[in-house]
Amino acid sequence: MNNTTLLLDPSDNVGVALTDLDRGQKVALNGLELEIQEFVAAKHKFAIREFQPGEDILMYGTIVGEATQAIPKGNAITLQNIRHKTRHYTKTTGHFNWKAPDVSKWKERTFLGYKRSDNQVGTANYWLVLPLVFCENTNVKLLQEAFENALGFSEPNPYEIQIKNLISGFQNKKITETVAEKPVKNQSRIFENLDGIRFLTHDLGCGGTRQDAEALCALLAGYINHPNVAGATVMSLGCQNAQASILLEKLSKIQKGQPKTVIICDQQQEGTTDQLIQKAIKETFEGLVEANQAQREPFPLSKLVIGLECGGSDGFSGISANPTLGRVSDLIVALGGSAILSEFPELCGAEQNLISRCESEALADKFIHLMEAYNESAKRVGSGFDMNPSPGNIKDGLLTDAIKSCGAAKKGGTAPISDVLDYTEYLKTPGLNLLCTPGNDVESTTGLAGSGANVILFTTGLGTPTGNPICPVIKVSTNNKLAKRMPDIIDFDSGSIISGEDTIETCGEKLLELVVQVASGTMQTKAELNKNYDFIPWKRGVSL
Known part of the structure; x- marks a missing residue:
């Protein structure tokens, strides 16, 4: 990977800055050379040709916005010169042929889980x-x-010591403890x-x-x-x-x-x-x-049900961490297991790709119905899917919901879609499933666990402590800086893809190794260690 710029698809007309780009800096993209005309921050996009008002902005090989004013070649793409737009989709599934990844090295691998009488396997008890x-x-x-x-x-709260120190100072008493003295975990x-x-x-x-x-x-x-x-x-x-x-x-x-x-x-x-x-x-x-x-015993990886989630996303999410989850999803599906892709407001703009991968027109119709009904309910109260990106998303390069969504959909890999689930529907079909949830991190992870995910993979570019009470949540950072700055919440760093040290394939295999350890109970996630047991049911109104 070029370590300064990236073109995500040959048909794209904007590039991605992998590092800060200064005015006058010359860059090359797939044989195209151009000069940057104004500062472009890392994770943001820049025009690789001139745009006139109304022209489409293309990323990931699809429409993610339209120009609202003339944009010179080499200029930054901003909210001042583009707005949200998506490609129209059709309701036909087409003929989708999936080339499954080689999973020969994983076929004999097992994890240690708890067998239930209904043939489900738990990763915890x-x-x-x-x-x-x-x-x-x-x-x-x-x-x-x-x-x-x-x-x-239970464990003593380490911050009690800090409060005791403050009390001691207030009462002019001698301080006998320091914050550094962490309480010993109860092992009984x-x-x-x-x-x-x-x-x-x-x-x-x-x-x-x-x-x-x-x-x-x-x-x-x-x-x-x-x-x-x-x-x-x-x-x-x-x-x-x-x-x-x-x-x-x-x-x-x-x-x-x-x-x-x-x-x-x-x-x-x-x-x-x-x-x-x-x-x-x-x-x-x-x-x-x-x-x-109950006791742990070995089971094939086909008994894994992987929930796919993102939160605190940034401009690298669709380039590093989300495609890494997509690779793990494809591996699990090829092994006969299941994956669940949620967050319907963050699939806006990626509809045609997902429709084309549905195994039947009935599934495509259900997906379209859920998407359109959800979006319309948001519009009735003056919102809509286009208002999904948060201030943090926008600041770090996800300017429109379509840009965010096309990157978010990468978590679902490339496998056929075997089922579409409405909120609270329980998993019944192996393979890649779509689950209607909000983009809200906790409401979505709550829904993923409620539909049967026994491990959740959660990508983040900005950092979030989200966890779940019953399902381990593995936090995957999109960039090295986040992993170093917030090591207490990050379990896996996919920033090596941005730096060029790893490919999506190699990073995906490393992440799957971690999944096996977590599913076997030999490693706890940071969310578990921090007791991030977040649970928020979705009240079926408007929540993006």
Whole structure:
């Protein structure tokens, strides 16, 4: 790769700056030589020919914007001279022939997972405690403190020392501790084969529409059915819209094999809070004893379900990290496993590529319907997919939603699309799946886990601590600077692609090796170590 500039596709009419480009600097792109006419920051784009107002801006071989004024050759592409535009798509799938990657070296590889009775395989073994309504959040937190302290899952907060130092200074007392003295992790684990108890809270369950309650119950059912979950304790007030009966009905539609243990604790039935908590503790402890009987054993990589996500994206996302995820996705699919590509607002502009890869016209129609209905609902409140890029995205080179989307779609690799899932639909078909979620990082990762992803790969160019309560989230940086600046949240650096040390293929294989380690429980992700257990259900309104 040229270490200063890049042309992503031979048909593109703008180049990408891999480093800062100064005015007067001469650059070469695929045999084309030109002089930079004004400063172009790294990750941003520049014109490789002259543009007139209304002419299309091409990247990734497709339309990502249009010129709003004349742009001289060699000038920077900015929000002042372009705006969002996408190519029109058709509803025909065409004839798609996929050349699968060579996976011979991976065919005999295994990871150590937990087998469930429905033939799913978990990459972790958790017990889940969740509320059906926000009224039960306090009781969930009571249970969390009691269980984590008693079972050895809690850790002292290192920032307590800093507060104690401040108190000592305020009271003019001698300081006896320093922030550098980190507390020792509690190692007194009671259940050796239990990776933890995960406690969810949320602000839904009542007061919204009946559709909100239905969607919440479907999402929570997906979490209970998840292969990383051994069983669940459900806290209910009793009178809320999200009834336990709805949750159990949703669960019965997706679960296979022997039903998992689901403990329902209804506060209005039990009486006092003390009676409720005592029942929850007693029955949950019995469930933990049962869950602890599970042990890791080897399984083929075809049992992996990879969630594909990006957040805090930058101008390198579609060049390094996202294509690396695409390579891992292709490898997993070729091995008979599954991958799930989410974030529909960030597929705007990449529709035709995805439609052409759908295995049937019915799937293409479902994808188009979900995309258009979602976009229209956003427009009704004065928004739209074109308003998806955040200030951070724009600052780092993702000027239009189409530029962002065509790079984001690279996470899905090149495989055929075997299924299209609406939000809360559970995975049922191996191969590459599309899942309708917002682009919002936590709402999307929450949805990916709810649809069955047992490992999530998450690319970021700006940095984000996002994790998930039940599914390990591997954070992949797009550039070396981020990996060095925020090593506490980054698990894997794909910046070696930008520097030319790695190809997408070699970087993808290295990342898959890390996936195997994380799936086997031999390595924890930074999000797990930092307890970034983020959970936000999508309230089916407008969230981009």
